[in-house]
Amino acid sequence: MASSFVIACVGKPSAGKSSFLNAVTDASAKVGNFPFTTIEPNQGVAYYAIDCPCATYGLSAQCKPRHGFCKNGRRHVPVRLLDVAGLVPGASEGRGLGNQFLDDLRQADALIHVVDASGTTDDQGRETRGYDPVNDIQWLRSEIEQWVAGNVERKWGGTVRRHVATRSSAVDTLHAQLAGYGTRREVVQRALDGVAGAVDAQLEQWDAAALRRFIGEFLDVRFPTIVALNKIDMPDADKNIAAILRRYRRPAAAPVSGRPMLRDGVSEGNIVLTSALAECFLRKMAAQKYIAYATGDDDFQTQGEAGGEGLRPMDDKVRRRVENIRDLVLFRYGSTGVQDVVGRAVEALGYVAVFPVKSLVNFGAPGGAFRDCVLVRPGTTVREFARKLHSQAIDEGYAGAETVGGIQLAEDDVIVAGKNNIIKYSVSA
Template identity: 35%
Template sequence: MLIGVIGKPSSGKSSFFKAATMIDVAIADYPFTTIKPNTGVGYVVIDCVCKEYGVKCSPNNFLCIEGKRFIPVKLIDVAGLVPDAHLGKGMGNQFLDDLRQADCLIHVVDSSGLTDAEGKPAKDHDPEEDVKFLEREIDLWFAKIIERGMEKYLKKKQFGKVEVLQVLSEHLSGLGISKEQIKQALDQHGIDDLEEFSFHLRKISKPIIVAANKIDLPSSEENLKKMKEDFPELTIIPTCAAAEISLKIAKEKGVIKCQNNIIEIIGQVDDKQKKGLEFIQKNILEKYGSTGVQDCLNKAVFDVLGYIVV
């Protein structure tokens, strides 16, 4: 299983990746900080049965910490995508190809509206435009690949009987798309409208959830509300990757405990650090229930992809 982390430049994509994996990656507030894809391992988290049965856990394929199972999941963070990426703008074709094997995509959106579609500073950019353009870029990239597959099918058809399902299955194997997923899209939508078929196959084979990042900034709350109203079909999760990184570093240094989204300071902190932790507690954890990073991973693996822990 592979989760792709996508978004426009400066959306907080690499911060989200670092928050999920705690791998040091280049993070900056200017476009194209990431060029080559970052890969790492994050974890989905569920309650472990050891707590329920009062036994000590001896796991082989996961971690068990304080009654929680941490199950490893591979992540890939690709460079920022800009409008017309499917045409090669901003090295878009290369960046899109890095996503070929991803099973699900987490779209990190700058919900504050303080960066434009290319990741440059802005005052009141509408993050809904980012949701629309990036999904369309992924869909059009998909359509180009499927169009080449159909060209193969039509050539082979000239020399004998051949099934479109079989040809597309072979052609799309490099995208990690199963024959069953192609059949589902063919059965539901047919192939007469190639672009429409491509869009539906992408939704089946590489579903997208939205991490509404930078939720700590003042303009984000209203933008989040509007996005949820205007895109009811999308899974949109309020997220603050920077806060998740801060909390994990503080926990690793033994400065805080954080259980049930309640921060307890147990080490020495200065006034600035204390105010920062109080801000996270009040404006993120109490308001939204979490920083959103773990919620995105769990939602992608368990709800969207339908994996079950055994």
């Protein structure tokens, strides 16, 4: 089965979104199958890299994923990426492809916002100098907030009257208003918990400011956002990056535990420095056998270097370009950052990787160990996962479940990474 969540990639024209999408989805054309029966034209497949249990159990050579791939004990799990078009200021009022842009967001569980850190493109994507990229972060959030708030505020009077008449809970009433945004009830509950003490507990006492406060919290929970500060190797990027990191840094007095403090829907921990063009070029050079390189690596090898056996020689022009990438991106930042962006997006959702197996002795080896890996929402129980795997064969015939060490699992046990996320189900005859 496929993981059902979607990451939406947004960005103004010329921010580097197309290069970013090419950088994170290029491998899907080369690596086996992916578990999505239909990929729409504006969708692609990226990969979330995690430690695979095959390494723990000495089965790396026998690890044969049904979807994605595993290399040296690192499992690359397919995730769906949605390319959202039409992002310009005024999208909430229908500018550009605004209506399509906002409707596309309903499908998304998390957002990747590609931002031009160099400041060489204005809010319309036109060439300029000295533009402050923090503006892009702010107006993206503003557009989404205006979209949701406008829809809710238009119906708020009638919503409150029905709430009072039916004596519904605040969660149920708000969920009914927000369900059109692909919202689960628990998301609304978390948003309400987040404003507890800041707004009145009774919906009928909410004024416009209280409603806006709740909507802001709702967006923080519903659309966790990763900012990909792109073009980090261009002039003027350094000062813009420093300013953005200062703006979104956690205050020294803020508690370290708990959910990060957000501003404009962003925290310092969800900002990743990237060079999508550098990644695309390195991949191209690797495909043509000029360098040995894999996404996420902190360096590459060329002919004549250790690990560069069998590679082709480069002319001076190409060598200068790859050496510039090595100096300005890899040595300086540790990687091109594109793989980290996808990882942060999945981790922002708190998803857990689960490995269903038919045997806890050999995990499917020698025919193929750890064939399946499914990413599930946090809080998923053992029985809920059985239902997701196969509603008839496993759920209806459910006879029990256990994890490594023969430990029996209760139906309502929550699946936790590293504890009970390798699961063998038993079914009745």
